[in-house]
Amino acid sequence: MxxxxxxxxxxxxxxxxxxxxxxxxxxxxxxxxxxxxxxxxxxxxxxxxxxxxxxxxxxxxxxxxxxxxxxxxxxxxxxxxxxxxxxxxxxxxxxxxxxxxxxxxxxxxxxxxxxxxxxxxxxxxxxxxxxxxxxxxxxxxxxxxxxxxxxxxxxxxxxxxxxxxxxxxISYSIKNEYSLDYLDRFSDKNEAECLDIILDNIKSSEDFVDFLSDLKILLRDICVFKNVNSPNLMTGKNKELQISQISYKITDIQSQKLMEICDDFILRIYEYANLKLSLCAFNAKCWEEIR
Ligand SMILES: [Zn+2]
Structure with a gap:
């Protein structure tokens, strides 16, 4: 394990x-x-x-x-x-x-x-x-x-x-559908749409933590899909198809890096002056990794 x-x-x-x-x-x-x-x-x-x-x-x-x-x-x-x-x-x-x-x-x-x-x-x-x-x-x-x-x-x-x-x-699906949209746009390398998705949907620190937790679940599923290809181990049970499609466009290392960024932001969520700043910083940090 x-x-x-x-x-x-x-x-x-x-x-x-x-x-x-x-x-x-x-x-x-x-x-x-x-x-x-x-x-x-x-x-x-x-x-x-x-x-x-x-x-x-x-x-x-x-x-x-x-x-x-x-x-x-x-x-x-x-x-x-x-x-x-x-x-x-x-x-x-x-x-x-x-x-x-x-x-x-x-x-x-x-x-x-x-x-x-x-x-x-x-x-x-x-x-x-x-x-x-x-x-x-x-x-x-x-x-x-x-x-x-x-x-x-x-x-x-x-x-x-x-x-x-x-x-x-936790055998539930992710909390918010836009978390999956974010990852989908991300894997298509559409930076502007990614930022729009989170700015439109995340209205509080609690929303942001939910989003980061969703993203971690999805990224973890992507790692599981890439490494063991076993849907049984995946959390997002009704999301297998989308997750498998995204997993072809993101590398293992990128997924791991993104999970680390999510962890960092979960721990440091209150360090930014306001929510918009932290969302922009999060998006920029993720894009640094995929470029
Ligand atoms: Zn060893």
Missing amino acids: KLYEIKRNFISKKIIENSLNNKKISHSYIITGEENSPKEILAELFAKGILCKGESSPCDACLSCKKFDGNNHPDFSKIKVIDGKASISIEQIRNVLKEAYLKPNESDKRVYIIYDAHLMTEQAQNALLKFFEEPPFFSVIILVAKDVNLLLETIKSRALIINAEPEED
Whole structure:
């Protein structure tokens, strides 16, 4: 699975991508979300990316990624509730700590994922606190928890928290039809019409966020169509035909770039003096990428 195959979770994906691209990895993360959120998948893609030796992490092609996929990476460990038990014990955490302070075998880092971390006993959490207080620079612990409030305050306050939102309710089509029109005109390289479409339709910051989210869903579908050609994985169920037509006119790299621009604008939407300025800036930025 690739990060872009996760349909929503734009902000959590952005945090993970930025950390991997800038090689700024903290020593501890908590990825939290309800039962139907992709928190485990996000944690695993993150772990794989941290260990990856390729250019775009995770690259899926390097030896490290292959070992990760084969479940035999010597610098990666999964900690789970043992079958028949109800919690993660202090012994399990002590075993992690014994190893976490030893240099990695072949990667720059050792990575641990603790699944259902909210099921750690209080003693286990207190044992883990030693790591959170004095982490070795080469080890990373990712806690996956359904409710962050079930963790000790001392643990919570020392980790970077990433929220995963449910993906289930998104088998809907896009919110606004003009988002598809925009992409269609864009792929036909009609800059003036593109600007008209957004200036005519987007009347508030909320409209703009909806539009950016629509665009991300469509661009993601285009990537899925180009790479795996599987309509089942596409979100815009009733838009397959238009999406496939657009996908022939936009490259994979352009789609990825446009998704990044959407992410940037979602995060910085209030930085512009007014809506019209931000729409013009958005349109100009997109066109820079396609020229
Ligand atoms: Zn790799």
